[in-house]
Amino acid sequence: MLSFIKDIELPFKIPIPDKTIKIAVTGLSRSGKTVFLTSFLNQLIANDKLPYLNEKLKQPFVARLLPPDSVYVRFDYYSKLKAFRLKEPKWPKATKSVSKTTLQLEFKSEYAFLKNKIVNIELIDYPGEWLLDLSMLEQDFEQWSEYMISLAKEDKRYSYAREWLDFADSIELYKKNENEFQQEQLHDHYSEYLKRLHYHGFSFVQPGRFLEPGDMRDDPLLVFAPLPAPKGEVEEGSIYDIFKRKYELYIQEVVNRLYLEHFESFDTQIILIDLLKTLEYGYGVFEDMHLSFKNILKSFTYGSNNFLTRFFNPEINQVIFAATKADHIPISQHAQYKKLVEEMIWDLKRELDVKHIDTEVTIFAAVKSTRDVKAKIDGKEVDCIRGIVEGEKEFSTHFPGVLPKNYMDKEFWDNSSYHFTKFKPISFPLRDLNAVEHIRMDKLIYSILKDRV
Numbered sequence: 001m002l003s004f005i006k007d008i009e010l011p012f013k014i015p016i017p018d019k020t021i022k023i024a025v026t027g028l029s030r031s032g033k034t035v036f037l038t039s040f041l042n043q044l045i046a047n048d049k050l051p052y053l054n055e056k057l058k059q060p061f062v063a064r065l066l067p068p069d070s071v072y073v074r075f076d077y078y079s080k081l082k083a084f085r086l087k088e089p090k091w092p093k094a095t096k097s098v099s100k101t102t103l104q105l106e107f108k109s110e111y112a113f114l115k116n117k118i119v120n121i122e123l124i125d126y127p128g129e130w131l132l133d134l135s136m137l138e139q140d141f142e143q144w145s146e147y148m149i150s151l152a153k154e155d156k157r158y159s160y161a162r163e164w165l166d167f168a169d170s171i172e173l174y175k176k177n178e179n180e181f182q183q184e185q186l187h188d189h190y191s192e193y194l195k196r197l198h199y200h201g202f203s204f205v206q207p208g209r210f211l212e213p214g215d216m217r218d219d220p221l222l223v224f225a226p227l228p229a230p231k232g233e234v235e236e237g238s239i240y241d242i243f244k245r246k247y248e249l250y251i252q253e254v255v256n257r258l259y260l261e262h263f264e265s266f267d268t269q270i271i272l273i274d275l276l277k278t279l280e281y282g283y284g285v286f287e288d289m290h291l292s293f294k295n296i297l298k299s300f301t302y303g304s305n306n307f308l309t310r311f312f313n314p315e316i317n318q319v320i321f322a323a324t325k326a327d328h329i330p331i332s333q334h335a336q337y338k339k340l341v342e343e344m345i346w347d348l349k350r351e352l353d354v355k356h357i358d359t360e361v362t363i364f365a366a367v368k369s370t371r372d373v374k375a376k377i378d379g380k381e382v383d384c385i386r387g388i389v390e391g392e393k394e395f396s397t398h399f400p401g402v403l404p405k406n407y408m409d410k411e412f413w414d415n416s417s418y419h420f421t422k423f424k425p426i427s428f429p430l431r432d433l434n435a436v437e438h439i440r441m442d443k444l445i446y447s448i449l450k451d452r453v
């Protein structure tokens with residue numbers, strides 16, 4: 001009976017896959033996850049702009065989007081597509097939670113008597129901010145507090161943190177305290193500090209949930225903050241005692257649960273990097289982004305005797321570092337763009353290599369919203385890009401500047417000032433037959449599928 005219902009409910013009978021590839025897409029907020037996923041599906045469904053992929057795979061295929069399963073929020077491809085297909089196309093709204101989608105590829109067999117090969121690609125999109133919390137798993141409240149406070153006292157963060165630190169100094173933390181309002185104030189000061197960091201381009205903020213609460217908005221469990229270590233006794237019912245217990249609960253209920261649910265079994269992790277942001281904000285933000293990736297990657301490089309492996313056993317085979325939004329840079333500078341990404345993550349890559357995790361570095365634009373043109377600046381011909389700036393109606397030409405030779409060159413950071421114009425997206429073709437223009441999406445998709453199909 002049940003199977004009968006299934007048969008009539010679905011638009012077509014879903015073939016059982018011979019293989020399932022699980023891909024986690026992460027990146028800090030606004031790095032381009034949603035745009036990437038939309039283009040990824042769009043490209044594979046149309047398959048008209050993937051010459052590199054087809055040449056390498058040498059197997060014709062069709063791609064179909066599967067209906068959602070009931071467990072996860074579905075990545076809503078069709079509503080994103082609709083917005084991209086408008087006459088005045090729109091970038092998707094910011095996403096704040098985990099979503100999932102499955103694309104099925106059917107590869108035509110070489111001979112009619114052989115079965116076609118079916119490969120499911122499961123994609124999951126989640127805020128990188130949540131992953132940052134992972135490193136909290138190995139710290140107790142005292143250690144975590146000490147680390148957070150020492151970071152906050154660094155020059156580049158102190159001006160944002162001062163109010164919170166002063167407030168924490170001004171109240172009684174270790175004696176019994178029934179003033180719930182003070183707990184909330186303390187939490188609010190700390191959250192405010194995290195928001196300021198975020199506003200100024202910083203990404204290493206813990207707990208990530210304070211910025212992206214998702215379904216936990218207004219949950220009292222989140223009312224805590226790091227606190228200076230007690231010098232003497234800590235009374236039961238003191239702020240310190242309460243926050244410490246909330247921290248422990250947070251780790252158990254939120255951080256652990258997240259990993260158990262989502263990160264147990266991924267083959268590939270794609271980390272999207274918004275390199276432009278570091279160029280715009282400067283060295284402090286560059287260093288901070290590096291720190292964030294380091295913390296995110298901890299989930300894959302923990303040794304086997306680490307206590308974390310008791311909770312989950314990551315089986316990541318591959319990590320792809322992909323710098324997005326390459327359409328902000330003229331093609332003549334793409335090689336340099338890639339070199340900067342390599343320089344940024346060289347030590348992380350090496351750590352993954354040692355753990356036998358395959359790594360790759362690439363640059364791409366999921367939705368190519370500009371085209372290359374030459375223009376004269378002070379009588380000299382330079383490579384520029386041309387697109388429609390957000391809020392405008394006509395095309396205009398822009399020179400984004402010349403990327404530095406080296407990323408870690410202090411002198412460069414002291415003297416640089418980049419500003420990357422935000423462009424409107426180009427309109428997606430109206431029929432599924434044609435995909436949107438991109439830069440190197442076919443190379444990126446091939447890196448994912450490579451020896452797996």
Ligand SMILES: Nc1nc2c(ncn2[C@@H]2O[C@H](COP(=O)(O)OP(=O)(O)O)[C@@H](O)[C@H]2O)c(=O)[nH]1
Pocket residue numbers: 027028029030031032033034035036091092093094095324325326327328364365366367368369422423
């Ligand atoms: N020009 C251009 N901009 C992009 C591209 N991908 C993302 N963006 C910009 O980055 C913003 C954030 O992208 P989104 O996918 O929503 O980021 P998420 O928060 O990681 O999901 C978009 O609104 C666009 O302004 C791209 O391929 N080209």
Ligand SMILES: [Mg+2]
Pocket residue numbers: 033034035093094095096
């Ligand atoms: Mg998103």
